[in-house]
Amino acid sequence: MESVGIVRKVDKLGRITLAKEDRKILGINGLDPVEMVREGEEIIIKKYNKDSCCTICSKKIEGDKSLKVEKKIICLDCVSKIERISEK
Numbered sequence: 001m002e003s004v005g006i007v008r009k010v011d012k013l014g015r016i017t018l019a020k021e022d023r024k025i026l027g028i029n030g031l032d033p034v035e036m037v038r039e040g041e042e043i044i045i046k047k048y049n050k051d052s053c054c055t056i057c058s059k060k061i062e063g064d065k066s067l068k069v070e071k072k073i074i075c076l077d078c079v080s081k082i083e084r085i086s087e088k
């Protein structure tokens with residue numbers, strides 16, 4: 001992890017502003033979704049990658065626990081639900 005050496009104050013509503021240079025480097029534009037992950041005492045902010053989330057339930061997919069159908073990624077839980085529905 002690269003430290004960018006920037007200290008920002010959190011405003012009264014808990015908001016922070018991402019540095020313009022960091023947004024440019026990461027390709028984050030205004031109104032783009034970002035993902036925040038808390039790890040212990042750290043909060044990591046990542047550019048949201050919808051390709052790593054299930055098309056149906058939006059759950060983040062870890063590793064290869066997914067199925068790709070027509071360029072859409074589906075988690076195995078949703079695949080199981082679809083299988084159960086189709087068996088009825």
Ligand SMILES: [Zn+2]
Nearest residue numbers: 054057075078
């Ligand atoms: Zn799913």
